[in-house]
Amino acid sequence: MSAAAAPAILSRRRVLAGSGALILSFSSLPPAAAQQNAQQQKGGKPAGATPQLPGDLKKSPLLDSWIRIDANGAITVFTGKAELGQGIKTALLQIAAEQLDVDLKQLTLITADTSRTPNEGFTAGSHSLQDSGTAIMNAAAQVRQILFAQAAQRAGVPAEQMKTDNAAVVAPNGQRFGYGELVSGDMLHVQAAPQSPLADPHAYRVMNHAIQRVDIPAKVTGVAAYVQDMRLPGMVHGRIVRPPSYGAKLASVDTAAVEKMPGVLKVVRDGNFLAVVAEREFFAIEAMRALAVAARWQETAKLPDAGNLAAVLTGLPSQDITVLDNQQQSAGGGKSLEATYTRPYLSHGSIGPSCAVAQLDNGALTVWTHTQGVYPDRDAIAEMLRMPKEQVRCIHVEGSGCYGHNGADDAAADAALLARALPGRPVRVQWMREQEHVWEPFGPAMVVKVKASLDAGGRIADWDYGVWSNTHSTRPGPAGALLAARDLASPFPQPPPKPIPMPEGGGDRNSIPLYQLPSARVIYHFLPAMPVRVSALRALGAHMNVFAIESFTDELAAAAGADPVAFRLKHLGDERAREVISTAADRFGWAARPRQTPGRPPGHGYGFAFARYKNLAAYCAVACEVEVERHTGRARMVRAVAAVDAGQVVNPDGLVNQIEGAILQSMSWTLFESVTFDATRITSIDWATYPALRFSAVPNAMEVHIIDRPGAPFLGAGEAGQGPSAAALGNAIADATGQRLRDLPLSRERIRAALGA
Amino acid sequence: MKLNVNGQPHDIDADPRTPLLYVLRGDLQLNAAKFGCGLGQCGACTVLVDGEATFSCVTPILALEGKGIVTLEGLGSNDHPAPIQRAFIAEQAAQCGYCIAGMMMRAQALLQKNPHAGDAEIRAALEPNLCRCGTHMRILRAVRRAAQMMQTAQAGEPQ
Structure with a gap:
């Protein structure tokens, strides 16, 4: 996206050739692309990829899939991505406003809706700016160029002499053509070109500016903002x-008393799926409680030993995937180290339990949902209800913060089933707290075993790494991914789990160190058996792999007698990686940190960690200071400084907000969180049994420094900080206590035990 | 039942055992107080009852007759935001925002009693409220900013 150098999509010759310019670009499509366009018009999926187009223009190549301009000048931007609390609405509007050269307030944004927006799959993997942002940026620039061409033709002057001003194209003689006047018919219903006349990144008015988020005023004043x-x-x-445990069967339930309760409209039972619909919300809750008391379930004790997860996971049958095999004759000669790291199952624990509204009206079902993927969720619900896909519409409406595959899709399926039972009535379903805590798919438990040797010069000579994990995605698409669908009398089976392939990876995401290693092997022991329900949690395997790699790197640095930051830089050639590390270290004052008492406050320690998310998205380094209370084992992050390189920045404050959030969320996972269970049931059922970060543990200060990269491709940053934060915290605790803790969470009990206090 | 919400009297036709949250959201169609846990563990439902921050999800309405209930909507609106709302906008103190109304009400309760509350008092006051996006640094900044705005407003009032 080097802007100034990019060739314009329409040459002056084509423009001056008359109205043929747009028809030219349309009729010159190869037959396959033309067919794809026809399918797109019918709402179908593209027949094939258009690999040369930028971002998700590859999947939806028509300009008016992304940008529409009405005769009255109203401009609408479409995205298949969803606002999850990450601020994507504002960022996408900034991109469109910049490239169309209009004020952000002149734009309307439509987000994920199976009837209106492109199919961009899931809003996940820190892909939204790369996929949708890139598509909208290029589509908007090409639309602007079309408007130029139209205005030039009408004014009879070359397009190069026209300017844009306040949603109009202006000729040298001052003649103005509003964008709405210039667009007619199917003018924007054309295939995008591979390259676009993008705005100059050094002259951005809207992009790379800290614009206030468009959604915050409503959210802080009580305007309806959520599903x-x-x-x-x-x-x-x-x-x-819901059943009390995985796989429990509904043996019997007497619904008669509940059906007579005030306001109750219907009790719905279909196999093991049991629900109630009532006129008012609290009636529904009371009826649900009565129904739960009346229900008799058959449960099976089949959960593994939660107290010995490492042995459980490494003992399961695995499908071994070689992620990297570059083993050479080791130079060796120095010390060898070996370590095992573990992570428990982690809950997303969105603050608002999952919710959806559904309505069946004349055979057509509409579902309002905070799913991450309206199209896959639509497909799953249609399959579950045995309805044609065209008769099911999923519309994204914001929910509580989304950190991966939580109960959103399941709640949507629940609402759909109840809407089918009460045709015509919109049915709102919200899960209870204990349902969210027990039934959402958790971030998988993981085990890492790593061995490495140093050479005589204190460099890493060889590296042998294995990671054990379930899949990190059991998302819909198939109906069997939905909880309710598995409970029906005619159940849909859960689809067999698959590993997410590299380079993005799932359990093996970020399992390859970015460091230069002369000899290295990385094996992903993929575990198909899933005793506990799992799926995507923010950063997927990167949280654990970066925690393990960066903890072990510190252990190796200590064995080499090297400073942790210097040791990392010694093994890194990537200049952008080196710059985030140096920036975080400098701004933190790493070199001047007090190494020992006096100077160092008692119980304090300093830690550093780095990763490039997926080894292909944003770079992030985190330095932090902790204080550890010896008697209680309580560790608190006192101060953190991060540096991030996310390529071209769209909203600097949005990026800072994401990294601050990553540090704090990861701190919560790392210090406090762990799903617990006995042989039969999940036992972490609320915030008392699943403790999480509260204000007393929040740092005193935090800084995030952005490396500016004008014109560089967008690099997703929404999950860049979780791994480095976890490892920086672990390294700081090791520095403070002299004890290396390798099992997450680094709880006060474990720290106290390690200190023998 | 008669309830006074945001300065207005309301006749409520609901079982007196009904938690206030469902009356606010269902009967009065107010959005700000949110269902988070129904257990008084997360604070998403926080409102003011006679100036005290209160979990509306576990407070039955039978206990509330004759008391002054204030929700976020009672402080200010999108068109005329209150100081605490302006402070949260200025600091961009939200990610998903679902917990934020509760955070603001708890902060409002503190600052109404003590506009000079320092950082330690603000942290202690907010301890019952959970945020899962990790917006804590901004929330603390926003509350400090709101405190300054309230102090300035107070200082500016005629004695």
């Missing part, structure tokens, strides 16, 4: 009685 806030005419409330 939880929807109130449709005639809407009723559903609640589900």
